[in-house]
Amino acid sequence: MSNNHHNENDHGGHPSFLAHHFSSPQQQYDAGKLGIWLFLVTEVLFFSGLFCAYAVYRFNHPEIFRYAHFFLDTTMGAINTVVLILSSLTIAWAVRAVQLNQRRLAVGMLVVTLLCAAAFMVIKYIEYTHKFHMGLTWGESFAPSAEALREVLGEAHGEVLEKPANLHLFFSIYFCMTGLHGIHVLAGIGVIIWMIVRTARGDFSSEYFGPVEYTALYWHIVDLVWIFLFPLLYLID
């Protein structure tokens, strides 16, 4: 850290938020923005492996996906979708508020975002425990209870479905995708808390709001991934 301030005197006119190696706030902002976009690209590619696995298995074994999606609770999934879209709106609002120097509104919007993220995780937790309870887990450990199988036949509205082989593959993919997404939500919660603290103590202003905006961009991508996951996993037909 000491090096960072080593040559402070060379840059007498620098505002406090400007790191020593940048020549202007604009350069610092642009660098951060390009950096976060590149990071989001890596996030998309990171998930793309799982989407690719999904596509391969769905193409080769459509019957597994058709049968297995009846096990998922569409209502819970839909509520979570709404919750996340709402949180994307509030965090975008927070960025706007910071840019307009409305500190209290910004903190408020970030807190609402945080609550939405927490609500998402609570609902996900309820869904997961229900799945574990029913024996609907991944790969080798997959052992659906009689109750679970009965539920599916109910959902299928009298349509007689034959239980396909390797049904567990759907749940392997389901848990990998939603699990990885959940980890990203948890990371987002951490960053949003940090942004609430920094906004509340007055680090940001219309001059300097980069970090809030970068957090919002990250949160949008987390939201976006879910918007793809919801129909791909819950709304198969």
Place this chain on the structure above:
Amino acid sequence: MSTTNYLTCSKGWKSWFLTLDHKRIGVMYLTAVLSSFALGGLFALAVRLELFQPGQQFMDPTTYNRMFTLHGAVMVFLFIIPSIPAAFGNFVLPIMLGAQDVAFPRLNLASFYLWMAGAVFFLVSLLGGGIETGWTFYTPYSTTTADSSVVSALMGVFVLGFSSIFTGMNFIVTIHQMRPKGMTWFKMPLFLWAIYGTALIQVLATPVLGITGLLLIVERVAHIGVFDPALGGDPVLFQHFFWFYSHPAVYIMILPAMGIVSELIAAGSRKEIFGYRFIAFSSIAIAILGFLVWGHHMFTSGQSVAASVVFSALTFTVAIPSAIKVFNWLSTMYKGAIVLNTPMCYGLSFISLFGIGGLTGLFLGTLSVDIHLHDTYFIVAHFHYVMMGSTAVAFMGGLHYWWPKMFGKMYNEALARVCCLFVFIGFNLTFLPQFVLGTRGMPRRYFDYPERFQFLHQLSTIGAVMLFITFFVMFSYLLHSLVRGKPAPMNPWGANTNEWKCSSPPPFNNFDVPPPMENPYDHTNLVFDEKLGGYRAKQVINS
């Protein structure tokens, strides 16, 4: 000249381990990757000594499997991939631009610590019994049959991947945003074009390796079945995922090496580089084409014939930008006033070894020929010509080229040139016989072999021992130079890129005033000065 430099401006272990200075981070990376190179080299030596004669010499087959796996994994993930970008890229990128630092110094330090964490995971897996899957972690070895610490090695690969991604992100943003006024894209040294192309691959390919590693860990630990045919999964899917990263990764290894060679050849020929734009754009072309050819690793894995034909055709297109580079280097040397200093010797060594490595790749890209050569020593020889003969040789060239700048000391030039020659001889002695072994049917990774292959195997082992001794001598004279070496001049090779316009070693700040942004390959204004032991600008009177 300033009185303090980046090495002396602050003291104590904290000033190193918590530094945000790109030069110190570069030096730490250099130490780290050279240690990995030594470790990976020891594993290689063990493998070659075991193969000196048929039958068992001093290790059992499982230990042998672990040795070649550790050799491959350490060399690829801990040495080659980070080597040139993280060590030299970090050190020279901002200075070449005339900037003060990379865009995200904290992220830069974080990537170094991620590298360290990855190395720790590898050590854990080494102490936990090693891995015997081969560096490619193919299923079902990695998921089912290997009885060892695969998970910690995969964790290592995952973490190292993120180290590489963050370095790449940092470099892309630095090149886009940190160029001072006057440093246009086409005034950038070709090394930076190469580093830029590399960074694109690091950012766009490595995340896929990350998710593949995670899936493999989950597969091994929780048996999810995605890669396991017993559970309805597809092992070839793993190969697609793995090579989607690992083929572009070959260009993460070779592109920065080509960048170094462009610098070495231009400086050593005392002539402006020929075809600057062609070399610059061929780096980007290689980066893009590299994403489209991964299927050539699966010609014998049950991939459809149609896919194989397409992948084969695309593979040949990579030869075009590679050849463009080679021809431009040769044209640069044509009618140049070639100075055979150590960096230039490595540059020449690179061109001939890369020529062999690249051309033998065409044999392997040809479907009908690959059926015979797949998984033989031919492919082992081919990729060692590219990875070691090209990348490691260019790395050594870069090390000798920038060593005076990094540490302000000159090494023993005569000894260095002799070592360069012995690296060349030792390398060819090790790997030329392997081409012959491969075409005669010796499969790779086998512990034992029939009597008739013994002579060629022995040549190869003698070459490996020769390389080992040469590298030992090289590290000795380099370390010796730190203590006893002559002080280095500002510009020992007469290059015109910006890193030669600040003192050796550079001051903490790189430049108090950004240097004039000129054509980086215009050497006409530089003359050799006996008193300085290096080059200086013509019109300036030596004071």
